Amino acid sequence: MAIELTKGMGLLFMKVGVHARENLEDIIKRKQQEYDKAGMIFWGYGGNTCHPSKHVQPFVREFKKQGKEVMLVMQEINSNHFAEPKAAEEYSEDGINWQVVPKGIEVLGSRYALVLDRLELEGFDIGLQDMSVAIGPSRGRIASDYIQGHVDKGCFEFDPGSPPLKQNDVKHISLYARLKEPYAVHLK
Amino acid sequence: MKDFDLRAAINAISDVTQNRPQPLREFDQIYMKVADMVLQADFIARRFDGLDVVFIGDGDSIALSAYHLKTSNVIDYGPNSILVLDFDERIVKSIIRFAEKYGFADKVSSQLYNVADPLPSDLMHTRDAFYTNPPWGASNDGESVIAFMERGIEAVKEKSIGMLVIADAPDIPWTQSVLLDSQRIANDHGFLVAEMLPEQHFYHLDDAPDLKSCSCLFRRITPKIWNTESRKLDQVRFENFYGNNNPLKVRYVREQLTLNYGRAEEHTYRLESWGGKNGD
Numbered sequence: 001m002a003i004e005l006t007k008g009m010g011l012l013f014m015k016v017g018v019h020a021r022e023n024l025e026d027i028i029k030r031k032q033q034e035y036d037k038a039g040m041i042f043w044g045y046g047g048n049t050c051h052p053s054k055h056v057q058p059f060v061r062e063f064k065k066q067g068k069e070v071m072l073v074m075q076e077i078n079s080n081h082f083a084e085p086k087a088a089e090e091y092s093e094d095g096i097n098w099q100v101v102p103k104g105i106e107v108l109g110s111r112y113a114l115v116l117d118r119l120e121l122e123g124f125d126i127g128l129q130d131m132s133v134a135i136g137p138s139r140g141r142i143a144s145d146y147i148q149g150h151v152d153k154g155c156f157e158f159d160p161g162s163p164p165l166k167q168n169d170v171k172h173i174s175l176y177a178r179l180k181e182p183y184a185v186h187l188k
Numbered sequence: 189m190k191d192f193d194l195r196a197a198i199n200a201i202s203d204v205t206q207n208r209p210q211p212l213r214e215f216d217q218i219y220m221k222v223a224d225m226v227l228q229a230d231f232i233a234r235r236f237d238g239l240d241v242v243f244i245g246d247g248d249s250i251a252l253s254a255y256h257l258k259t260s261n262v263i264d265y266g267p268n269s270i271l272v273l274d275f276d277e278r279i280v281k282s283i284i285r286f287a288e289k290y291g292f293a294d295k296v297s298s299q300l301y302n303v304a305d306p307l308p309s310d311l312m313h314t315r316d317a318f319y320t321n322p323p324w325g326a327s328n329d330g331e332s333v334i335a336f337m338e339r340g341i342e343a344v345k346e347k348s349i350g351m352l353v354i355a356d357a358p359d360i361p362w363t364q365s366v367l368l369d370s371q372r373i374a375n376d377h378g379f380l381v382a383e384m385l386p387e388q389h390f391y392h393l394d395d396a397p398d399l400k401s402c403s404c405l406f407r408r409i410t411p412k413i414w415n416t417e418s419r420k421l422d423q424v425r426f427e428n429f430y431g432n433n434n435p436l437k438v439r440y441v442r443e444q445l446t447l448n449y450g451r452a453e454e455h456t457y458r459l460e461s462w463g464g465k466n467g468d
Contacts, residue, residue: 047394054214055395058430096438135327136395137324138395138396139362140361149397
């Protein structure tokens, strides 16, 4: 596979919802068009477990400072996710200074977005027991214990070698991407 | 411990939570769950009975909760006066509005203040007790906890007590390390741990819903360190306040004026009439 998972690297694990109207290939095609037009991709998301300035930005910066790579890895799930069709008009790196969303980028119904430079469609498995939370109040917790209930994403450090703790610990990744500065933004 | 009318207590706390602004996650405004607020408010009302207390930050509204339990006659003990210092103008004004509405504005007040700034000179060593439930320092080795504690210590008299509420989970190493450091700082200032209620409170915390906090009550034996003047947080601590190279950027959160305090914001809904002459 094109992505090489190495011990100590950062992994931002997230689920990507697909449904009857748009499959993964269509999503990638649409998002890649964003890149062609704007030079970056905004990947919308919500929740507070990957807050742009509290979690994602310091997480990526710290890993990069240590010379470690950080990758977004996404597990494909079927979803009937209820997203409001309101498009974001402005984005901000710090929640203080706001700019108009670049022409060509469209994010609907999301408070935050990851900033990506390329999306790669590739399938491989990853074990939640091989990742631990890298930032925030649950720092150090094994992803296998962390990803449950309403917590479905997180910033992790990859540390392979442990056997799966639970039956459903192995997740199939369908999509990965490299993050681009400023890595994550607030939207409004 | 509980010997009050539970329904009356929860309803009093409900008045308080209804008054709070929505929390801002980026500043670790993560609210305590209501049942734990009731118990915590009762606990501090007992420990701070008759005292003049300063709160260094109070997004939870524990200060109002304790005082409101007393003025609602749910309990017959509580602080003599309360001053809440907070960098969020929404919180400051919501406290002032509440105190005015319930008629205890002479006893409960609030003012805008950021812990990175020196403590105002007119507040130095004026209170009997301090209370703080600061950002817990998961990413900054407890730096934020120490900064809030130090301001509390500056605000209290020689003979004083202080309460610190921070994360406490024996299986999460950073919480124990921060707790140890905070007790060490308290000791450096001449306080001992008079009481410790471990793993007490739950929060509306998305990424760690099981993480609880403790209440650590300090009592000063001797003022080992006694600052007569408060200083601005030094540059290194300022730059790493929210973690390595993650500085304090925001001095104050300012309130946007609205006519809808405590009501749904108009931009979040619109009204659609029946239409037509006969409503069809």
